[in-house]
Amino acid sequence: xxxxxQTPKHLITATGQRVTLRCSPRSGDLSVYWxxxxxxxxxxxxxxxxxxxxxxKGNILERFSAQQFPDLHSELNLSSLELGxxxxxxxxxxxxxxxxxxxxFGPGTRLTVL
Amino acid sequence: AQSVAxxxxxxxxxxxxxxxxxxxxxxxxxxYLFWYVQYPNRGLQFLLKYITGDNLVKxxxxxxxxxxxxxxxxxxxxPSALVSxxxxxxxxxxxxxxYKYIFGTGTRLKVLx
Numbered sequence: 098x099x100x101x102x103q104t105p106k107h108l109i110t111a112t113g114q115r116v117t118l119r120c121s122p123r124s125g126d127l128s129v130y131w132x133x134x135x136x137x138x139x140x141x142x143x144x145x146x147x148x149x150x151x152x153x154k155g156n157i158l159e160r161f162s163a164q165q166f167p168d169l170h171s172e173l174n175l176s177s178l179e180l181g182x183x184x185x186x187x188x189x190x191x192x193x194x195x196x197x198x199x200x201x202f203g204p205g206t207r208l209t210v211l
Numbered sequence: 212a213q214s215v216a217x218x219x220x221x222x223x224x225x226x227x228x229x230x231x232x233x234x235x236x237x238x239x240x241x242x243y244l245f246w247y248v249q250y251p252n253r254g255l256q257f258l259l260k261y262i263t264g265d266n267l268v269k270x271x272x273x274x275x276x277x278x279x280x281x282x283x284x285x286x287x288x289x290p291s292a293l294v295s296x297x298x299x300x301x302x303x304x305x306x307x308x309x310y311k312y313i314f315g316t317g318t319r320l321k322v323l324x
Contacts, residue, residue, distance in 0.1 A: 099254065130312070140255075140301060140314040153311050187254055196243050196305040197262045200312070202254035 100124065101203035103188050109209045115176040118206045122169055122190030128152065129171040130191070130200060131163055135184035146171055147194040175208070183210045213238050215304050217315035224292045225323050232287040232318045234302030243305040244285040246276055248298045249317075255301060261285060272296070292322045 100123035110116055122129050131143040133156075142155035146165035157163075160178075165171045175182060185205045191198035214237045224230045236242055243262055247255040259270025266278045276287045287300060302315040 099256070101254070132314075139316045142312045142314070155311055189255075197260075199245070199257050199260060201257065202247075204254045 099201040099203065101188060101190050101201050103186075103203040103206050105206060106204070107207050107209070109211065110178060111211055112178055112180060114178050114210075115174065116178065116208065118173040118175070118186050118188075118208075120171045120173070120188030120190075120203060122171070122188075123201055126190035126192050126201070127169065128191045128194050128198065129165055129169070130189040131157075131171070131173050132187040132189065133184045134187060134205070135181075138184075140187075143173070145194075152194050178210045180210050183208055213304060213306050213311065213313045215302050215313050215315040217300075217302055217318045219318050220316075221319045221321060223321045223323060226294055227291050230289050230292040230296070230320065230322070232300050232302075232320060234285045234287065234315060235283050236285060236302070236304045237283060238304055238306040240306045242283075242285075244276075244278060245303040245305075245312075246270065246274070246285075246287050247301045247303065249301065250298045258287070258300075292320075294322045294324050296320060297322045 102121045104119045128147045130145045134140045143157040145153040149165050163173045187205045189200035189202045191200045216235045245260045246258040249255045261268045261278045269275045299317045
């Protein structure tokens, strides 16, 4: 168990809908990262937050947004969902913002868009 | 641009034999290199990382990796494979000048009893 929690475990929704995925980092970790894992795209870095501020942006679509709250938990919002958004969404956390940090991954949220 | 390549989709090895999972990278600055393992329906677990110093890095579960700057490689190795090592292995790189993580496409390791 990495200490990173993600809810929900599974989410099934319809095209055009909006969902929110939640992540709680390991105790003491200030950085949160979001990833999308799909069969055709592999593991894609979406975005990083450090202590409430956006730190780095990857291949995140404009329909997606994220934030990190004062208690350091993070939410990933996915809107106007398309079939192609079906994937596993992972959250990871690390102690600081440093590039040398190890990331610890949560168990993931499996999103199915019908 | 940063990139990571894992040239083998799958590696098969007999239990007890040594294993190697290959990774090559491209970065503009100094590379920070990581290996993670993913078991079915689980998140990624950290195995080891290279930041600086000794080119041979030892990690969890008996795995090690060798950083080779001239060949821009960071291959994962284990002297004696176990059936329980069967999983999906990811190499990742971070450029010292960026906060972005780039992951390879993953290599499925199958250890045969």
